[in-house]
Amino acid sequence: MKRIGAMELIGLLMVLSLMVIAATAPLIAPHDPTRAVAPTYGEPAPPTRAFPLGTDELGRDVLSRIIYGARISLTVGVAGMLVTMTIGVAIGLAAGFFRGAVDVVLMRFTDVMLTLPALLLAMALVAVLSPGLVSILIVIGLVSWTTVARVVRAEAMSVSQRDFMLAARSLGASPVRLIARHLLPNVLPLIVVMAALSTSGTLLLDAALSFLGLGVPPPAPSWGRMIEEAELYFRVAPWLAAFPGLAIFYAVLGFNLFGYGYLRRQGR
Numbered sequence: 001m002k003r004i005g006a007m008e009l010i011g012l013l014m015v016l017s018l019m020v021i022a023a024t025a026p027l028i029a030p031h032d033p034t035r036a037v038a039p040t041y042g043e044p045a046p047p048t049r050a051f052p053l054g055t056d057e058l059g060r061d062v063l064s065r066i067i068y069g070a071r072i073s074l075t076v077g078v079a080g081m082l083v084t085m086t087i088g089v090a091i092g093l094a095a096g097f098f099r100g101a102v103d104v105v106l107m108r109f110t111d112v113m114l115t116l117p118a119l120l121l122a123m124a125l126v127a128v129l130s131p132g133l134v135s136i137l138i139v140i141g142l143v144s145w146t147t148v149a150r151v152v153r154a155e156a157m158s159v160s161q162r163d164f165m166l167a168a169r170s171l172g173a174s175p176v177r178l179i180a181r182h183l184l185p186n187v188l189p190l191i192v193v194m195a196a197l198s199t200s201g202t203l204l205l206d207a208a209l210s211f212l213g214l215g216v217p218p219p220a221p222s223w224g225r226m227i228e229e230a231e232l233y234f235r236v237a238p239w240l241a242a243f244p245g246l247a248i249f250y251a252v253l254g255f256n257l258f259g260y261g262y263l264r265r266q267g268r
Helices: 006-023 062-098 100-114 118-129 133-144 146-160 163-170 175-211 223-229 239-265
Strands: none
Touching: 006 062, 006 239, 062 100, 062 133, 062 146, 062 175, 062 223, 062 239, 100 146, 118 133, 118 175, 133 146, 133 175, 146 175, 163 175, 175 223, 175 239, 223 239
16 A cells, blocks of 8 residues: 555645534633624734634624534535535446446436536525525535536546456446446545535635625524625725635645645555
8 A cells, every 4th residue: 555645645634624623612602602702893904813713893893703603614615525426426336337328328417517617607506496405405416417427427438448347247246236347446546526516616615605794694693604704894904805715725735735746655
């Protein structure tokens, strides 16, 4: 087994640190993220010793909101990735394994979905379903699976033509057994990479929807909504947008480093 590379290790540590922060938010957050803790209502306060990242226009501690926001953003990012990967991997494996008419139908449907702008489609679906955690997860999964399906299909088509697959097919193995025992394990490394990269994509899509007011409803703090709320104060209180923006950057960078590092270790 190849040793883990520096890029993959750094990405993994970044992702694990975010998960630890999200899991221990009630223990490490200095204040309640939804309550005013500073007498600065209507006027954001800059970072001080008492409030290292400052307070927002309602007197809420920015640091506490970013810590609790990690819970919402990571939950949406990871859960949205699971929905995305489930749809994309199922379609990609079916198209790459069965080929023929199945491949044509599934890939033409994928092409149609690719012609629709993901953000606009997500906005329309959220407006129909109404904003909420469950609807956001469903929407992200429905608009983000196309790239996964095409990549998995290409890999599945390649693996399906290898000698061990042809031998198993000639011995009478059923399609279900071929996919579960032979095809899926050999496509799994690519699926891991796509899952890591897809998580960063779902994080950005959730941030975009939250910025547009279509994310998880308040008072639950999310990084995208924090940036949207800071828009009016960008000139006088830039830290309100800078700190949640850096949190999004850190999360996306961590998942991308892990994904690309893992890809390099697999020699792809």
